[in-house]
Amino acid sequence: xxxxxxxxxxxxxxxxxxxxxxxxxAHTGSGSVNGFLSGLAHPVLGLDHxxxxxxxxxxxAWLGAPAIWLLPVVFPMVMAVGGVLGIFKVPxxxxxxxxxxxxxxxxxxxxxxxxxPLWVAAAMVGLFAVFHGYxxxxxxxxxxxxxxxxxxxxxxxxxxxLSGIGMGLLKRVxxxxxxxxxxxxxxxxxxxxxxxGVL
Amino acid sequence: xxxxxxxxxxLIIPAHVPVKNISEFYAGILHPLIVPAHVLAIxxxxxxxxxxxxxxxxxxxxxxxxxxxxxxxxxxxxRVDETTALLILMIIFLSGVYVAANLPHLQKYAxxxxxxxxxxxxxxxxxxxxxxxxxxxxxxxxxxxxxxGASVMSFVVARFARLARQPWQHIAVRVAASWIAAIGLxxxxxxxxx
Numbered sequence: 001x002x003x004x005x006x007x008x009x010x011x012x013x014x015x016x017x018x019x020x021x022x023x024x025x026a027h028t029g030s031g032s033v034n035g036f037l038s039g040l041a042h043p044v045l046g047l048d049h050x051x052x053x054x055x056x057x058x059x060x061a062w063l064g065a066p067a068i069w070l071l072p073v074v075f076p077m078v079m080a081v082g083g084v085l086g087i088f089k090v091p092x093x094x095x096x097x098x099x100x101x102x103x104x105x106x107x108x109x110x111x112x113x114x115x116x117p118l119w120v121a122a123a124m125v126g127l128f129a130v131f132h133g134y135x136x137x138x139x140x141x142x143x144x145x146x147x148x149x150x151x152x153x154x155x156x157x158x159x160x161x162l163s164g165i166g167m168g169l170l171k172r173v174x175x176x177x178x179x180x181x182x183x184x185x186x187x188x189x190x191x192x193x194x195x196x197g198v199l
Numbered sequence: 200x201x202x203x204x205x206x207x208x209x210l211i212i213p214a215h216v217p218v219k220n221i222s223e224f225y226a227g228i229l230h231p232l233i234v235p236a237h238v239l240a241i242x243x244x245x246x247x248x249x250x251x252x253x254x255x256x257x258x259x260x261x262x263x264x265x266x267x268x269x270x271x272x273x274x275x276x277x278r279v280d281e282t283t284a285l286l287i288l289m290i291i292f293l294s295g296v297y298v299a300a301n302l303p304h305l306q307k308y309a310x311x312x313x314x315x316x317x318x319x320x321x322x323x324x325x326x327x328x329x330x331x332x333x334x335x336x337x338x339x340x341x342x343x344x345x346x347x348g349a350s351v352m353s354f355v356v357a358r359f360a361r362l363a364r365q366p367w368q369h370i371a372v373r374v375a376a377s378w379i380a381a382i383g384l385x386x387x388x389x390x391x392x393x
Contacts, residue, residue, distance in 0.1 A: 069370040073299055073377040080381035084388040140389060147235050150385040154378050 057164020103191020227344020269325015
């Protein structure tokens with residue numbers, strides 16, 4: 001296993017470099033690249049989005065299998081449904097409030113080690129995903145390259161979930177549970193600050 | 200012919216072309232890579248083929264067969280409207296959901312569903328591959344290149360997905376399929392919204 005690790009990493013490093021070499025070297029400013037990068041940046045630069053998505057990964061890792069993979073599968077698919085609502089400008093009330101609330105609820109779930117039935121966890125994550133998707137979708141038609149934007153923001157969302165899952169694996173180390181709960185507390189506090197308009 | 204394909208042809212024409220029409224063939228190979236919907240359709244067709252290990256090779260051949268039919272229809276002048284592009288996006292979404300959900304009660308129908316999705320994806324990608332400014336031998340070399348490029352790409356993806364042995368590797372394929380489904384749904388919505 002250890003023997004395979006280095007070549008595997010090297011191959012992935014090569015492909016990631018290959019994907020971005022055109023962007024880095026040519027700085028062409030072409031539409032699809034800019035659309036992809038702005039889609040990639042949107043979830044990463046929006047703190048309200050990022051804390052909720054990290055919380056999804058953290059909570060999934062905390063709950064263990066099958067939630068560890070079910071929640072990150074549910075989130076992008078339901079988020080796309082929210083995105084469709086945003087693209088068609090379907091009026092959805094309280095989007096920003098519920099995005100902030102998602103940080104509070106999901107962070108608190110990690111903090112309190114809340115273990116609901118799997119379908120309840122999936123439904124909670126799915127509900128919040130709709131509002132996150134709506135916010136992204138509303139910006140899609142105005143993007144320079146909507147297709148690139150779609151690909152970018154779905155990939156970024158997935159990567160943030162994976163980072164949350166990676167942090168959730170801390171539970172295997174000494175005091176890992178304490179660290180995960182602290183992260184949950186931080187997410188809940190951040191969500192609360194967004195909820196009251198402090199951030 | 201899309202400007203990107205013309206650019207590709209210009210890039211790969213060497214000073215002394217060793218084989219007539221070989222540059223069109225190369226451009227045809229690369230064509231699926233420059234159309235986002237085609238890339239996604241080919242990748243997800245590979246995932247669909249890998250879903251039933253005993254049928255992976257047969258399913259990739261079915262995709263290639265469907266592609267051959269679609270490309271021949273396109274080469275013979277069958278022109279379809281933008282509905283084809285919408286259908287490709289719908290197939291991407293449905294295939295993504297099918298692979299990601301991996302529903303146990305669909306196992307009984309898995310073979311038929313997989314063949315249906317693989318063949319449909321092949322036909323639609325073929326029909327949507329249009330080289331307006333080419334005709335005669337150049338057109339058919341381009342279409343042949345697309346057949347080879349897309350079939351090989353789908354086969355490689357399917358073989359790669361079949362390498363999954365550990366549970367987390369199977370999950371990684373399903374997570375990737377869910378991302379593709381999400382992208383397909385959003386692209387479909389964008390296309391419908393105009």
